Amino acid sequence: MPTRVTTLKELAASLDLSITTVSRALAGHEQIALKTRERVAQAARQAGYVPNTAARTLVSGRSGFVGLVLPVRGPNLVDSFLGEFVTGLGEGLVSHGADLILATAALGHSELSVLRHVVESGRADGVVVTRIAEVDERLAYLRERGFPFVAHGRLLDSDFAYNWLDTDGAHAFGEAFDMLYDLGHRHFGLVTISEPMTFRHLRQDGLAAAIGRRGDPSVRLDVATAPRFDRGARIQAINRMLQGPDRPTAVIALFDELALTVMEEAARAGLTVPRDLSIIGFDNVVASAYAPPGLTTFDASIRQCAREIADMLLTVIAERPAAPLTRLIRPTLVPRASHGPAPQTRS
């Protein structure tokens, strides 16, 4: 291995050039003679010179980093969301030479305070914000500060313009309804959460809109709601819905984790899926393929979305476009074996 050269000064000395010239040569400035540029590039390569990030950041104001504040999560994460998301971000960033900073919110510190720290310490040129809440103080802060960001998810408040990418949950839920309706289902169940997340509303509204479009008064919709992380309450709510002869013949869950619980509880209640009950989820987590009989769901291709978010953010950082960048991704149906024709009416 060649001797390491750590600074521009050393490299310049070894080439008998000024620091300025070497810096410019490496940056590829036209004003430096081509011959010199090549000589410098060659020397830098074989000396293993790597510019110091801190110094570069300090003077240029650009860190080459994109920040992500880790969403605070419960003890058991049952999905690979985070892994796929950071993988996708990484893939999107690397082609532009950027890297990712992951900041964690300590117990007792709000996510916002961590975000503020990341932004104001100059660690990052832009940030990605996930899991948008109905009233999201992070977005308000970022907008006020004029700091580049892209959100994964939308606000309901549409006159707050900003850059976002979202999966079209409303469309997916409409699609799910239409498919089930065409299979003869008329009595539906929706399993949802009580937290004020925007995607909840968007998906529910999509479902409601699809129901409305049919204009069929015989369609019924029961709703079961439970807090996101309270498994006990969730199971209770689901059982209440599944109980009795007048239960839905098809259940749509806000996301797979809920759908999988429905499948478990249905099995426990002696119901056969999909003969007695159709179930459709959203997210396409890995377990949904393994849980019998295989959960029909929608794939949101997190990794691909994350890659696009990275691209969008880099564009925002570089070009500061006047109009916000927005992108709505249509999730694709993954038909497996948890849905089927409505059972014969019991009347």
Add this chain to the structure above:
Amino acid sequence: MPTRVTTLKELAASLDLSITTVSRALAGHEQIALKTRERVAQAARQAGYVPNTAARTLVSGRSGFVGLVLPVRGPNLVDSFLGEFVTGLGEGLVSHGADLILATAALGHSELSVLRHVVESGRADGVVVTRIAEVDERLAYLRERGFPFVAHGRLLDSDFAYNWLDTDGAHAFGEAFDMLYDLGHRHFGLVTISEPMTFRHLRQDGLAAAIGRRGDPSVRLDVATAPRFDRGARIQAINRMLQGPDRPTAVIALFDELALTVMEEAARAGLTVPRDLSIIGFDNVVASAYAPPGLTTFDASIRQCAREIADMLLTVIAERPAAPLTRLIRPTLVPRASHGPAPQTRS
């Protein structure tokens, strides 16, 4: 929101103090009058002052970052390893005020080159290295450079001393064998991969050692090997092993992903688990709980391990201990329904 003060100079001016004094006051130096320290702290807080990371890094040589080079992964990640790992790292780092840098290797760039870049650009004070290969150039590089790191996994070559944390796969595989042996199994199958990863050897050796300890010549072991990411070859190898009347009655898989494939293929071949075939995995991925009848496996508690790795690394960075830090974590058996007594002999 109060007006933002961005630099120490501004803060100093507003307090009518020198930059030096303010810097020292914020750092809590004893030599600054207590009254002044309090006054400065108060002003900094309400002005929302956040020190610039780049400037601090440049002069102090410490970035407050820990680096992780994202392992290059196939298109379909079926586990939540990465998510749990970065979550754990984040949790471990945040209590010491450190953050995580995720660097991705671009197509065509080796993981080593990315690592070198992270190290030599001064972005990070230390790095975490995962998925140790039998001959791992990353470890050789880091050692030669004397750069702080902790590896998640061991080398086989024991006279290469360094800091590591590993899950005791050898012990787990011994435990699995003992349990199955006591259930009457004598004919075993091992499903493994062909890549030169150290954990493969450690687990296989643990199994072999446990077999040796029994000293029972009637014990047989078949081995099926396939490349890590070649699903077709894997299925072929597994079917070859499961085929014919003289097949193993118990299969131990190197990790859950393989075990889940064994379960699928067993079902396809008309075998009932665990009546006809016992299966044990390793990792406790989420899907293993959902795949019928429930995979017996070992939980390596990735998140907890990652947290400890973070702690170790911060210790290494701060104290540069002479002797390497090492830590062997014993995975816990998660007994589910994929193992049982050996079937009656077919002879």
Add this chain to the structure above:
DNA sequence: GTGACGATTTAAAACGTTTGCAATTTTCCG
């Protein structure tokens, strides 16, 4: 009132890079 000592505070250098502007060298033309 003076000198000295401890308690506080400050000036200035340094970290490694980028960049505006000036200096130097080369090239070209008459």
Add this chain to the structure above:
DNA sequence: CGGAAAATTGCAAACGTTTTAAATCGTCAC
């Protein structure tokens, strides 16, 4: 060969912080 223009290179400041060494202030004993 002289001079101006063009091409190339270099000087020095700046980014915001930490830190060494030195300056200032107040206090106290004599």
